[in-house]
Every structure is written in C-alpha cells, then in structure tokens.
Ligand SMILES: [Ca+2]
C-alpha cells in the first residue's frame with residue numbers, strides 16, 4: 538500500500554515540476570497581481586458558475602444572462618494573459634483527465650469503461 | 657510532459673501489482689464464476705443504480721423500493737464472498753480518492769481545495 542502512495546507522490550512531484558504546471562502557475566500569479574485582470578476573470582467565473590448551477594437545477598438561464606456570459610467570454614478571450622491562462626487550464630484539465638484514465642486502467646480491466654461501469 | 661505520463665503509468669502498474677488490487681480481482685473473479693452470487697450482486701447493483709438515478713432526477717423512491725433495496729443489501733451482506741468483495745471495493749475507492757488528492761495537490765496549492773475551487 539505505501540508503495541502506491543509513494544508512487545502517487547512521485548507523480549504529483551513530476552506534475553509540479555512540469556513545464557505545463559509551471560506555465561499555469563506563472564500565468565495564475567500574473568493575473569493575481571493585476572487587479573483589473575483579476576476582477577475581469579473573477580467576474581467571468583462567477584457568471585459561468587451561476588449558469589452551471591442553474592443548469593444543474595434544471596433552470597433555463599434568461600436571454601440576458603446568456604448575452605452577458607457571451608460578452609464576458611469575448612472580453613476574457615481578448616485579454617492576452619487571461620486567454621493564455623485559460624488555455625493552460627484547458628491543457629492541465631486534459632492532462633489530469635488522461636492521468637485518471639491511465640491510473641484507473643486496472644479497474645477498467647475489471648469493471649469495463651466508466652460508461653458501462655455500475656459498481 | 658512524457659515524464660508525467662511515464663510516472664502515471666508507473667503508478668498504474670504499482671496499483672495493479674498491489675495486494676489491494678489483487679484481492680479485489682480475485683474476489684471479482686470468484687463472484688463472476690458463481691452464477692448465484694453473480695445474479696444476486698447484479699440485482700443489488702441494479703436496484704442501487706435505479707435509486708441513484710431517481711435521486712439525481714429529484715424523485716422520491718417509493719417505500720416499497722426502499723424496503724426492497726434494504727432486503728437486497730442484507731442478502732449481499734450475508735453472502736461471504738460478495739460482502740468481502742464490497743469491502744475491498746470500498747477500500748479501493750478510498751485509495752483512488754487518496755491518489756486523486758495527492759496528485760492534484762499542486763493544483764490545490766494554486767486554486768484552493770475543490771470545495772472553494774471555481775475554475
Ligand atoms: Ca518510487
């Protein structure tokens with residue numbers, strides 16, 4: 538058992554040292570240190586979160602909310618640092634998802650892929 | 657990047673070789689090769705799945721369904737191999753959850769714990 542955890546800590550350290558994480562960290566700090574960028578991004582995320590929560594509760598967002606979300610999305614897309622940060626976040630999200638698939642392969646061999654999995 | 661994936665493959669292999677996974681695999685095969693046990697477990701899982709889906713759709717399960725689920729649960733609990741399998745599944749589930757926490761620690765340092773996390 539301790540071997541599994543040792544191996545996970547190695548992976549975690551490898552991830553931390555990777556260019557992908559370091560890029561993400563630098564861009565994150567750049568935004569944190571830029572008050573205007575930070576407010577823009579926080580605002581965008583709050584709007585995204587509100588939309589997600591509505592959808593999870595089966596509510597239809599209003600036309601105004603959708604327009605507002607699109608406007609905010611265009612704003613952050615045009616912001617050089619924020620758009621780079623979001624790109625790196627997308628890359629990291631893909632990596633984490635790949636890691637999960639690789640690590641749980643032994644379980645997939647037993648139970649089938651997550652789509653078919655019941656237990 | 658390839659280092660991250662190499663490290664994940666090492667972890668996956670360590671997990672596959674672990675006593676915890678091998679126990680789970682053996683118990684899983686034992687149930688698969690026992691027609692009665694397999695039918696009992698499949699039936700239990702189907703009932704659990706139906707209940708979960710109802711809850712996710714915000715529906716209240718009927719009293720009969722809850723009684724049925726409890727009866728099935730007692731049956732699988734009393735079955736030696738199935739109850740051991742479910743115990744090992746619980747143990748594996750805890751391990752996988754721990755691994756996720758360890759691996760995503762670098763991201764938690766950036767964004768805070770998943771509860772606070774928005775991006
Ligand atoms: Ca090692």
Ligand SMILES: [Ca+2]
Pocket residue numbers: 662663666
């Ligand atoms: Ca290695």
